[in-house]
Amino acid sequence: MNATASPDEILDRLGGAARAAAGELAGTDRATRDRALQLAAEYVRDERAALLQANARDLDAARERGLAGAMLDRLQLDEARIEGIAAGLEAVAALPDPLGRELARWSRPNGLDIARVAVPIGVVGVIYESRPNVTADAAALCVKSGNAVILRGGSEAVHSNRALYHALAEALEVSDLPAAAVQMIPDQDHALVGALLRAHAHVDVIVPRGGKRLVDRVQNDARVPVFAHLDGNNHLYWHDSADPAMAIDVIANAKLRRPGICGALETLLIDSAAVDELPKLVDVLTGRGCELRGGERARAADARIGEATETDWDTEYLAPILAIAVVDGIDQAIAHIARHGSGHTDGILAEDPDAADRFLARVDSAIVMHNASTQFADGGEFGFGAEIGIATGRLHARGPVGLEQLTTFKYLVRGSGQTRA
Amino acid sequence: MNATASPDEILDRLGGAARAAAGELAGTDRATRDRALQLAAEYVRDERAALLQANARDLDAARERGLAGAMLDRLQLDEARIEGIAAGLEAVAALPDPLGRELARWSRPNGLDIARVAVPIGVVGVIYESRPNVTADAAALCVKSGNAVILRGGSEAVHSNRALYHALAEALEVSDLPAAAVQMIPDQDHALVGALLRAHAHVDVIVPRGGKRLVDRVQNDARVPVFAHLDGNNHLYWHDSADPAMAIDVIANAKLRRPGICGALETLLIDSAAVDELPKLVDVLTGRGCELRGGERARAADARIGEATETDWDTEYLAPILAIAVVDGIDQAIAHIARHGSGHTDGILAEDPDAADRFLARVDSAIVMHNASTQFADGGEFGFGAEIGIATGRLHARGPVGLEQLTTFKYLVRGSGQTRA
Numbered sequence: 001m002n003a004t005a006s007p008d009e010i011l012d013r014l015g016g017a018a019r020a021a022a023g024e025l026a027g028t029d030r031a032t033r034d035r036a037l038q039l040a041a042e043y044v045r046d047e048r049a050a051l052l053q054a055n056a057r058d059l060d061a062a063r064e065r066g067l068a069g070a071m072l073d074r075l076q077l078d079e080a081r082i083e084g085i086a087a088g089l090e091a092v093a094a095l096p097d098p099l100g101r102e103l104a105r106w107s108r109p110n111g112l113d114i115a116r117v118a119v120p121i122g123v124v125g126v127i128y129e130s131r132p133n134v135t136a137d138a139a140a141l142c143v144k145s146g147n148a149v150i151l152r153g154g155s156e157a158v159h160s161n162r163a164l165y166h167a168l169a170e171a172l173e174v175s176d177l178p179a180a181a182v183q184m185i186p187d188q189d190h191a192l193v194g195a196l197l198r199a200h201a202h203v204d205v206i207v208p209r210g211g212k213r214l215v216d217r218v219q220n221d222a223r224v225p226v227f228a229h230l231d232g233n234n235h236l237y238w239h240d241s242a243d244p245a246m247a248i249d250v251i252a253n254a255k256l257r258r259p260g261i262c263g264a265l266e267t268l269l270i271d272s273a274a275v276d277e278l279p280k281l282v283d284v285l286t287g288r289g290c291e292l293r294g295g296e297r298a299r300a301a302d303a304r305i306g307e308a309t310e311t312d313w314d315t316e317y318l319a320p321i322l323a324i325a326v327v328d329g330i331d332q333a334i335a336h337i338a339r340h341g342s343g344h345t346d347g348i349l350a351e352d353p354d355a356a357d358r359f360l361a362r363v364d365s366a367i368v369m370h371n372a373s374t375q376f377a378d379g380g381e382f383g384f385g386a387e388i389g390i391a392t393g394r395l396h397a398r399g400p401v402g403l404e405q406l407t408t409f410k411y412l413v414r415g416s417g418q419t420r421a
Numbered sequence: 422m423n424a425t426a427s428p429d430e431i432l433d434r435l436g437g438a439a440r441a442a443a444g445e446l447a448g449t450d451r452a453t454r455d456r457a458l459q460l461a462a463e464y465v466r467d468e469r470a471a472l473l474q475a476n477a478r479d480l481d482a483a484r485e486r487g488l489a490g491a492m493l494d495r496l497q498l499d500e501a502r503i504e505g506i507a508a509g510l511e512a513v514a515a516l517p518d519p520l521g522r523e524l525a526r527w528s529r530p531n532g533l534d535i536a537r538v539a540v541p542i543g544v545v546g547v548i549y550e551s552r553p554n555v556t557a558d559a560a561a562l563c564v565k566s567g568n569a570v571i572l573r574g575g576s577e578a579v580h581s582n583r584a585l586y587h588a589l590a591e592a593l594e595v596s597d598l599p600a601a602a603v604q605m606i607p608d609q610d611h612a613l614v615g616a617l618l619r620a621h622a623h624v625d626v627i628v629p630r631g632g633k634r635l636v637d638r639v640q641n642d643a644r645v646p647v648f649a650h651l652d653g654n655n656h657l658y659w660h661d662s663a664d665p666a667m668a669i670d671v672i673a674n675a676k677l678r679r680p681g682i683c684g685a686l687e688t689l690l691i692d693s694a695a696v697d698e699l700p701k702l703v704d705v706l707t708g709r710g711c712e713l714r715g716g717e718r719a720r721a722a723d724a725r726i727g728e729a730t731e732t733d734w735d736t737e738y739l740a741p742i743l744a745i746a747v748v749d750g751i752d753q754a755i756a757h758i759a760r761h762g763s764g765h766t767d768g769i770l771a772e773d774p775d776a777a778d779r780f781l782a783r784v785d786s787a788i789v790m791h792n793a794s795t796q797f798a799d800g801g802e803f804g805f806g807a808e809i810g811i812a813t814g815r816l817h818a819r820g821p822v823g824l825e826q827l828t829t830f831k832y833l834v835r836g837s838g839q840t841r842a
Contacts, residue, residue, distance in 0.1 A: 023759060023785065026783075026785060027782065027783055106804065108802070108803075108804055112793055112797065112802075114803060114804075119785065121815055121816065122785075122815055204815050204816065205816065225646060225816055243838070246838035249838060249840055250838055250839075250840055253840035253841060254840075257840070257841055338444060347834075356835075360833050360835075361448065362447075362448055364444065364447060364540065364543075364831070365831065366831055366832065367831070367832045367834060368831060368832070368833055368834070369833075369834040369835075369836065370833075370834070370835045370836060371835070371836045371837055371838050371839070372533055372834055372835075372836030372838070372839045373839060373840045373841050375840075375841040376533065376834060376836075376839065376841055381529070381533075381841065382529075382535060382832070383527065383529055383535075394542055394543055394625050394829045395542070395625065395626065395646055395816060395817040395829060396816040396817040398829055398830060398831065398832075399831070399832050408815045408816060408819055409819060410785070410786065410787055410788070410789060410819065410820070411787065411788045411789070411803070411819075411820050412781050412789055412790075412791075413768075413788060413789070413790040413791070413793055413797060414777075414781075414790075414791045414792070414793075415790065415791060415792045415793030415797075416667075416792055417664070417667040417670060417671060417792050417793070418671075418792070418793045418794060418797065419670055419671055419674035419675075419678070419794045419796075420674060420678055420794050420796040420797055420802065
């Protein structure tokens with residue numbers, strides 16, 4: 001690239017090309033976009049030797065920099081993971097077309113016919129860390145929904161990402177889709193991330209995919225709207241009327257199935273009227289290696305519960321640790337969530353339908369659950385087919401961000417010569 | 422107010438109170454919110470003498486500062502305008518409840534029942550200029566949709582706004598709604614506007630209502646999402662197949678009914694195959710005092726058309742001036758709009774349904790019209806009952822912003838003890 005161009009100039013060029021490509025892409029039909037994704041899957045499979053070679057370079061560099069087990073594992077590709085990437089591209093191609101859906105339609109007394117129809121958002125920026133599969137997943141969701149995408153992966157995966165990108169670019173070209181529909185930021189200069197976050201003239205929304213530090217930086221610095229969640233400090237409230245066996249089952253699953261995902265349970269609020277059931281839960285959780293921290297009343301109910309400090313109520317452990325607070329009634333539970341929750345996913349365990357209704361109505365989180373594990377907070381589990389992330393912002397996309405959330409709408413007004421009086 | 426508090430501290434206090442009020446408001450029922458608006462209408466009528474007195478103070482101060490006719494007119498209240506404000510409050514109360522609507526609902530194979538339901542956005546900031554009625558209109562739309570609102574009116578209307586605000590506050594109090602559901606920024610210090618634009622922890626969206634300078638400043642400085650349009654550089658494309666009499670009728674209405682509104686037509690694109698009809702249009706428009714500016718080909722078709730420069734294609738005149746460009750076919754028209762349009766409202770005049778379909782599909786504006794005047798780009802004309810503004814941003818609200826656009830959604834997931842495998 002031009003070594004004398006500033007980061008803003010580079011983004012101006014990429015962004016301008018993306019905007020033009022988005023205009024073209026919006027006018028393509030579903031079959032063309034799907035075919036490009038199917039071709040990309042084919043190319044990914046065909047080029048798996050080159051992909052493994054590129055990935056080996058990334059792994060070598062990572063080992064030299066002393067990267068540890070889980071970090072290295074996230075970066076690694078193998079035959080199975082490459083097949084997973086290809087199958088993912090095909091799966092997105094097979095999803096229903098999110099474009100052109102008539103979201104609403106009505107007539108006015110003067111005969112005007114007004115329709116709200118789904119159209120692409122335009123240009124999406126995706127900033128992600130070490131998993132190379134995000135290159136293909138994010139590009140697939142964007143192309144399927146008619147959006148141009150500007151990708152910026154982690155520097156540790158630069159060769160793997162570039163190899164995947166070449167498969168995608170080839171598929172676009174063969175399908176007669178604009179090459180700039182999928183672009184990668186040309187080098188790993190951090191200043192280019194800053195320029196992407198400022199590029200509101202060209203980029204309509206940024207999706208950060210990665211750890212807290214990345215999401216925090218993106219949310220703080222972006223002048224472009226962001227679809228992201230920073231924290232998933234999720235709660236379950238054990239109401240007096242809950243079936244204890246079901247409650248224990250759901251809590252253990254919500255906390256321990258995968259403690260590291262954003263939908264994992266972090267704080268249990270148990271009603272003082274149900275606190276006699278706590279030891280049975282503690283049996284199960286401690287038996288599965290979960291650390292428990294609670295306030296005075298929780299510890300009085302079961303001595304195996306350690307001491308929680310004020311910061312525990314605001315902590316997303318992402319680990320096999322559960323905070324437990326005893327509350328007096330549903331309104332205290334709702335107030336605790338309003339104060340300490342992060343608006344991601346919160347639920348009630350109850351057989352009493354009035355309690356469930358009250359909780360569902362009053363808790364203001366992206367996802368509010370009744371008698372279900374918080375680990376269902378996921379686009380796939382919602383039936384979206386695939387998701388690009390989860391959003392806890394309140395506008396446009398809230399909760400899992402799938403194909404529908406990557407669209408916006410326009411109004412089509414059809415008349416027969418109407419003028420306004 | 423506390424003279425030692427910084428602008429950010431003042432907004433922190435107002436915003437914190439607004440957030441708490443929004444939480445309470447979201448739990449209220451429709452009847453309570455409607456009753457508060459009806460009461461507010463009553464109080465506005467009861468207190469019209471005090472309102473006129475407060476308004477007289479504003480008018481005196483404005484005259485002293487040398488404010489001119491139209492500015493003074495916008496500021497002025499009289500019996501009829503006060504009745505209009507009261508009737509407006511009642512009209513919003515009578516609109517359907519935008520909250521609790523089930524936007525989608527489906528079941529998953531595991532038995533989970535998932536619903537997407539409409540909830541308030543939360544806290545809305547409204548920044549407006551001299552029209553005092555915006556105080557009541559904006560507050561009514563926000564309270565009706567369960568949002569808390571922080572109002573910041575123009576300094577020239579400060580006494581009128583405060584008097585209206587007192588009627589609203591009294592109505593909230595008598596209705597047992599939280600006082601902080603409607604708040605006014607306590608003084609006219611400009612630094613407080615800056616603090617409001619930065620208050621993303623407390624404010625979910627800002628709506629600027631006023632001239633270009635205000636909207637431009639808000640869009641540039643806000644760290645909070647904004648629902649606004651800066652320009653309405655709207656186009657009509659006269660296709661070869663258009664009925665000439667209908668085309669002339671619609672163009673004259675779109676341009677001249679009220680040239681100063683954001684939905685007014687600014688550029689006519691006439692197909693070269695229809696250019697013989699141009700003199701008839703020029704007859705009508707010049708006969709009604711409209712200035713015409715065109716390129717070489719337009720001027721060759723009618724010598725009464727003056728010369729357009731490159732800047733004319735990007736200019737929102739908001740005046741009885743029309744730019745006219747001759748284009749060769751629909752794709753040139755679409756390309757001209759993509760390059761020069763502002764994404765507000767653009768339309769085609771055509772009898773050929775294929776041409777209309779192509780234009781509606783390819784033009785990427787908030788509102789795309791077929792055989793109708795662009796002056797219909799208005800929430801009232803769309804049947805929204807009332808609007809707080811028009812948005813040309815692409816996310817969440819696009820086009821007229823009415824009650825539905827002042828809501829967001831959450832997911833309610835109902836289970837019977839489901840755990841994730």
